[in-house]
Amino acid sequence: MSVATPMLRWQIRPMRPADVPRVAAIDRAAYRFPWTAGIFDDCLRVGYSSWVAVAPDDRIDGYALMSMAAGEGHVLNICVDPAVQRGGCGRRLVMHLLEIARAAELSIVFLEVRPTNTAALALYAGLGFREIGRRPNYYPADQGREDAIMLAWEPDSHPAD
Template sequence: MPRDARAAPGEDLLPVVAILKQAEAEFRRMQADDLDAVAALEAAAYDFPWTRAIFADCLRAGYECIVLVDADEVIGYGVLSTGAGEAHVLNVCVAPARHGHGLGRRIVRRLLDIARWHRAERVYLEVRPSNPRAIALYDSLGFNEFGRRPHYYPAKKGREDALVMAMELLPPSD
């Protein structure tokens, strides 16, 4: 390979550094002190974001709310409800600047672990048909399209359907 075609010194390590940096991010339970950061992240990521009050209601209701934190910065989160042998992924978000590094996968996997801990046998979620990256992620994790909810989401031009996806869970290995 000609010398000028190679990466600059250290440049070839950038993907490795990015992977290691992502591994430093840690999960913890969402707290009231996180609500401003979570709401700001939600507003940056979505055209029709949940409000801070909705996240506060989720905490009050006892939903499983987690944040993914890197160097004291909330870079992602997930919200899960559980009950009657089922779980429902209500919200998953990754900071737009952090897309493409597997963080969404980490968040969903953590939510699935929490669902298993609650002995859920099935997990549901809704996703916009206009979000092919999320659909591909959920499909790769074992979710299958289960149905459709017409006019479920607000959209720039009216309403958008929701694809309902479901996944059967194996019991936890105690």
């Protein structure tokens, strides 16, 4: 089996309203400060690019959301069920968003990530994202707030493989 084979086990499809309870459950399992189901409903309502990663047994293992406007993308949230993290699902979701960015001819894609999320930072760096700044006190944290590292990906400069 090749290294890339595990990623193929997830089919990426558009998120539907019926998926929101599972998506919110993944968020609660993975994050100390999760989004509410209402936030996911709002993302669907306004038409954000919203996707789920579905395993062969039809279980949703992760999701990704991106807004697109004025030739730019902003990854709003990507999350994978902790039970299958580090198995390629997150990479598959990010690559899907970057394929959408290319197809939409976006000039740049932004995202924020916690400095403590070293696995995500490594994933994004491996896909060509570069640090462009910091947002002070961006995320809620156990001891007040945590900064966000701002990252950017430009289709012409960084191929998504």
